Amino acid sequence: MSENQRLRERDLAVLWHPTTQMKDHESLPLLPVRKASGVWLEDMEGGRYLDAISSWWVNLFGHAHPAISERVAEQAHQLEHVILAGATHPGAVELAERLVAITPPGLDRVFYADSGSSAVEIALKMSFHYWCNQGEHQRKRFVTLTNSYHGETLGTLSVGDAGLFKKTYEPLLLESILAPSPDCFGLPPEAWDDHAATRLEELAVLLERHSQEVCAIIIEPLVQCAGGMRMYPPSWLSGLRRLCDRFGIHLIADEIAVGFGRTGTMFACEQANITPDFMCLSKGLTGGYLPMSAVMTRESIYQAFYDEYTSLRGFLHSHSYTGNALACAAALATLDVFDEQPWLERNRETARLMRAAVESLTDHPHVGEIRQCGMILAMEMVEDRASMKVYDWRERRGMTVYRHALENGVLLRPIGNVVYFMPPYVIDAGGIELMARVASEGIDLATR
Numbered sequence: 001m002s003e004n005q006r007l008r009e010r011d012l013a014v015l016w017h018p019t020t021q022m023k024d025h026e027s028l029p030l031l032p033v034r035k036a037s038g039v040w041l042e043d044m045e046g047g048r049y050l051d052a053i054s055s056w057w058v059n060l061f062g063h064a065h066p067a068i069s070e071r072v073a074e075q076a077h078q079l080e081h082v083i084l085a086g087a088t089h090p091g092a093v094e095l096a097e098r099l100v101a102i103t104p105p106g107l108d109r110v111f112y113a114d115s116g117s118s119a120v121e122i123a124l125k126m127s128f129h130y131w132c133n134q135g136e137h138q139r140k141r142f143v144t145l146t147n148s149y150h151g152e153t154l155g156t157l158s159v160g161d162a163g164l165f166k167k168t169y170e171p172l173l174l175e176s177i178l179a180p181s182p183d184c185f186g187l188p189p190e191a192w193d194d195h196a197a198t199r200l201e202e203l204a205v206l207l208e209r210h211s212q213e214v215c216a217i218i219i220e221p222l223v224q225c226a227g228g229m230r231m232y233p234p235s236w237l238s239g240l241r242r243l244c245d246r247f248g249i250h251l252i253a254d255e256i257a258v259g260f261g262r263t264g265t266m267f268a269c270e271q272a273n274i275t276p277d278f279m280c281l282s283k284g285l286t287g288g289y290l291p292m293s294a295v296m297t298r299e300s301i302y303q304a305f306y307d308e309y310t311s312l313r314g315f316l317h318s319h320s321y322t323g324n325a326l327a328c329a330a331a332l333a334t335l336d337v338f339d340e341q342p343w344l345e346r347n348r349e350t351a352r353l354m355r356a357a358v359e360s361l362t363d364h365p366h367v368g369e370i371r372q373c374g375m376i377l378a379m380e381m382v383e384d385r386a387s388m389k390v391y392d393w394r395e396r397r398g399m400t401v402y403r404h405a406l407e408n409g410v411l412l413r414p415i416g417n418v419v420y421f422m423p424p425y426v427i428d429a430g431g432i433e434l435m436a437r438v439a440s441e442g443i444d445l446a447t448r
């Protein structure tokens, strides 16, 4: 038996994989990865696969980046972890200082956690608790957008609208108020701002009705990633900031997927010149090395919790690995890589090359739209271009693209009918060429 096959069999005997119907693996081979470097994953027998999705959007500067790996190794010999309640360490402090410096002005406090979902849970709890501390105990609800995704725990599922992932658990969830997403699917770019303005007017009506019972609205700035890389313009975000101020509710920006340069600016909120009341960061935070997240908030919110212990105003929330020293080291090394070169500028050229590489799909009869926001490029397969009718999800056409890509040395992972590229920033012209060719063949196969 081959090395690849041996690992697959051992795996299927003991493991249960994330977001997977395990029965699929009766016919779909697992990708066994022994090592990786740059954009390339390598299997047990030396086969190579281009990681076109940055291993679920976490990797920024390639796998096994020498400087980041070294920093983590050094840190492991110094201090691997220490409890962050009552103790501190240089990495945690320096990282917090640097996050405060690079995030939008006004976000001056950092609370660490260990995953994107836990960061979202924290932002929700902090917002609710803030209002309690202000004596506004009637505020118990959150506003969320259609097609949004904020994680998989019960609290984060409650504020998401990820149909299939959520449906089964509905009876267990908090009831959120669902507002229409400003998603501009199918619209020409010149119509985006008008569409956003209409959505804002509808949102204003909804917020007015619920303003006294709402803690916060939670949104993914510019791109609803798990919702199929659906996009909308910065004007909606600036309008949203004004609405939150007008109705006196918090704005939670979930930048877990879009933060750290993905949309062309360091943080997506920058494109609308806004400061949210809470900003959730994770994924790219450690360059894809270690699980870590952070919730950034305003000093005024922090102050609302600052009091005698017995007042019960304190934020009594923790995760065991909060502020982990290895994760802090990876995050600091990642920020150093950002400082070494003008990556955002470089990414503009990389993004242009990605778009040019899929130009031939512009008139494909089953590609409804090619949309792009910085280093995220998505192609949506449709049954009928004229009506933009999407394929039934049960047909699993994305799976055909996934299989074809793997057989041809590219890890793509379509979301339903949406084939997308979200590669590490270090991808070169050859990598882009390969990724685009394989995606294009896969789309042909899947829509035949």
Ligand SMILES: *Cc1c(COP(=O)(O)O)cnc(C)c1O
Pocket: 115, 116, 117, 118, 120, 149, 150, 151, 152, 220, 225, 226, 254, 255, 256, 257, 282, 283
């Ligand atoms: C991935 C993601 C999360 C959840 O992060 P986990 O680390 O998987 O818990 C939340 N929000 C957005 C926008 C994400 O993309």
